[in-house]
Amino acid sequence: MHNAKCTCWNCPAIDLAGKVDFRACGQSTKQFVKAADDTEETRIMGECKRRPELGLFDPMDMTFAECTEYAPGPYGYMLRDMRVMILGIDGYLGWTLALWLGSLGCKVSGVDNYNRREWVKERGAQTIVPISRMNERLRAAREVLGLNIDFRQIDIYSERDRFKEFVDEVKPESIVHYAECPSAPFSMIDVEHAIKVQENNVLGTLATLFTMRDVVPETSMVKLGTMGEYGTPLTGRPIFEGLFPADAVLQWEGREWSLGGEIVPRDPASFYHVSKVQDTFNCYEACKYWWLRSYDVMQGVIFGVDTDQVSADPRLRTRLDIDEWFGTVINRFVAQAVAGIPLTLYGMGRQIRGFIALRDAMECMTRLICSPPEPGQYAVVNQVSGIYSTRELAYIVAKTGREHFGLDVQIQRVENPRVEADEHPFEAIYERLPKEFGFAPQVALEDEVRKMFELFLTDEVRARIEERRQVIMPKTWWSGVKREVERLELLDLQGEIEEDERMFKINR
Numbered sequence: 001m002h003n004a005k006c007t008c009w010n011c012p013a014i015d016l017a018g019k020v021d022f023r024a025c026g027q028s029t030k031q032f033v034k035a036a037d038d039t040e041e042t043r044i045m046g047e048c049k050r051r052p053e054l055g056l057f058d059p060m061d062m063t064f065a066e067c068t069e070y071a072p073g074p075y076g077y078m079l080r081d082m083r084v085m086i087l088g089i090d091g092y093l094g095w096t097l098a099l100w101l102g103s104l105g106c107k108v109s110g111v112d113n114y115n116r117r118e119w120v121k122e123r124g125a126q127t128i129v130p131i132s133r134m135n136e137r138l139r140a141a142r143e144v145l146g147l148n149i150d151f152r153q154i155d156i157y158s159e160r161d162r163f164k165e166f167v168d169e170v171k172p173e174s175i176v177h178y179a180e181c182p183s184a185p186f187s188m189i190d191v192e193h194a195i196k197v198q199e200n201n202v203l204g205t206l207a208t209l210f211t212m213r214d215v216v217p218e219t220s221m222v223k224l225g226t227m228g229e230y231g232t233p234l235t236g237r238p239i240f241e242g243l244f245p246a247d248a249v250l251q252w253e254g255r256e257w258s259l260g261g262e263i264v265p266r267d268p269a270s271f272y273h274v275s276k277v278q279d280t281f282n283c284y285e286a287c288k289y290w291w292l293r294s295y296d297v298m299q300g301v302i303f304g305v306d307t308d309q310v311s312a313d314p315r316l317r318t319r320l321d322i323d324e325w326f327g328t329v330i331n332r333f334v335a336q337a338v339a340g341i342p343l344t345l346y347g348m349g350r351q352i353r354g355f356i357a358l359r360d361a362m363e364c365m366t367r368l369i370c371s372p373p374e375p376g377q378y379a380v381v382n383q384v385s386g387i388y389s390t391r392e393l394a395y396i397v398a399k400t401g402r403e404h405f406g407l408d409v410q411i412q413r414v415e416n417p418r419v420e421a422d423e424h425p426f427e428a429i430y431e432r433l434p435k436e437f438g439f440a441p442q443v444a445l446e447d448e449v450r451k452m453f454e455l456f457l458t459d460e461v462r463a464r465i466e467e468r469r470q471v472i473m474p475k476t477w478w479s480g481v482k483r484e485v486e487r488l489e490l491l492d493l494q495g496e497i498e499e500d501e502r503m504f505k506i507n508r
């Protein structure tokens with residue numbers, strides 16, 4: 001099992017003592033000296049919050065596999081009844097993860113301020129998969145899955161004191177931070193929206209970091225970044241996982257320096273993405289100053305609607321948006337296919353991005369929660385399970401719609417309202433999750449697309465798509481212009497598929 005050899009040094013239940021004044025937050029600076037026959041070296045000791053009877057011990061001495069507080073599970077050794085707090089628990093990913101972790105035996109708590117519901121309403125849009133109010137969700141989780149989720153309506157930024165009290169009450173052993181505005185176009189509407197997104201995201205993360213420093217410094221944070229932080233380097237340079245690998249070298253004017261361990265360049269593509277880059281630096285610094293531990297998850301674009309838990313009952317469904325601001329590309333393509341709108345490729349439609357299915361993303365998150373970083377460690381993973389061009393995705397959706405559901409799906413090229421390269425190289429590295437955390441993707445894109453069609457073609461969802469048809473075509477331009485994009489070309493599906501397959505093979 002991937003984390004069998006992790007030790008109490010990684011465990012959030014450890015209370016470190018000893019020469020740890022580097023945290024600069026009032027920790028003990030008492031010195032512990034090794035045994036007489038050993039060198040006179042001071043050392044860090046620990047006490048277990050779950051097993052106080054162990055007294056003071058060397059945190060490196062016990063592994064997860066040896067500790068009775070850990071049990072083996074499908075995604076690694078996991079703390080029994082692990083307390084996980086989800087920030088943004090009412091969202092697309094937050095609600096899905098709450099049910100997923102609860103079903104694995106975690107004690108799940110969470111906060112949300114319903115920002116997402118408000119923002120979608122403000123745009124005149126709606127989740128096309130109907131979702132219940134939180135009270136109803138919590139009741140259904142109890143009735144259907146036997147889960148008791150401890151929820152509070154709190155804004156993590158503007159209600160910092162209440163947030164801190166709740167964290168102090170629960171003492172989570174892992175904090176998953178999803179509580180941000182996830183939309184690039186929303187941040188590009190106007191100055192008010194740009195400010196709203198950056199304020200909410202950047203200051204919410206800062207508030208979380210300070211809360212963790214003061215209340216739960218041993219807890220690990222799994223923080224959501226995005227692959228969009230990196231942009232698409234036009235040189236074709238590989239997109240490493242957050243930090244340069246040890247053997248990366250900078251050469252200049254005949255001289256050479258190691259880049260190993262330095263944060264890789266970021267090239268965000270909207271004011272939303274800029275907020276994520278600022279988060280990256282805030283998390284990095286907090287780990288350095290206070291020895292917090294954090295996984296910064298550079299997540300690919302999520303698609304899909306299915307996990308065992310959200311599909312178990314209509315009241316447990318997670319949201320799914322398809323409007324121009326909050327819909328992600330695959331989800332939008334399937335909705336366009338159902339609505340009879342030709343799938344919209346922006347510009348050349350050869351943008352390449354990393355993607356991951358909802359279910360696979362849940363598995364990755366669980367594996368990270370199970371294996372916290374070491375104190376002070378800021379670690380990054382690129383959470384992606386496949387790389388696709390938007391054309392390729394459109395073809396897959398169109399083909400599925402035509403062959404399995406008898407829909408006449410068309411594809412169109414439209415003006416690109418964004419400022420981005422339509423055609424570019426893309427070599428993303430995403431090796432850590434498979435190699436170090438044992439993740440292997442379970443969901444085939446075509447299968448999930450089929451499931452989405454099945455759900456979207458039900459009378460209720462189809463009617464909801466139809467009701468909000470007017471919010472599907474993009475009208476938000478990065479330039480500030482507000483008008484619907486115009487069609488450039490309707491594609492000849494068959495010819496284009498063949499051409500694109502050839503191009504894709506060459507790219508790989």
Ligand SMILES: NC(=O)c1ccc[n+]([C@@H]2O[C@H](COP(=O)([O-])OP(=O)(O)OC[C@H]3O[C@@H](n4cnc5c(N)ncnc54)[C@H](O)[C@@H]3O)[C@@H](O)[C@H]2O)c1
Nearest residue numbers: 088090091092093112113114115116155156179180182302
């Ligand atoms: N969905 C994707 O494809 C995707 C891809 C890459 C990264 N991400 C990141 O993953 C995270 C979750 O994404 P999602 O799609 O579930 O978004 P979401 O909007 O559905 O979920 C975020 C939740 O956080 C809540 N929230 C926002 N600000 C808050 C605050 N200040 N206090 C309390 N609650 C607050 C919202 O109400 C919402 O319920 C985001 O950080 C997003 O940037 C998402």
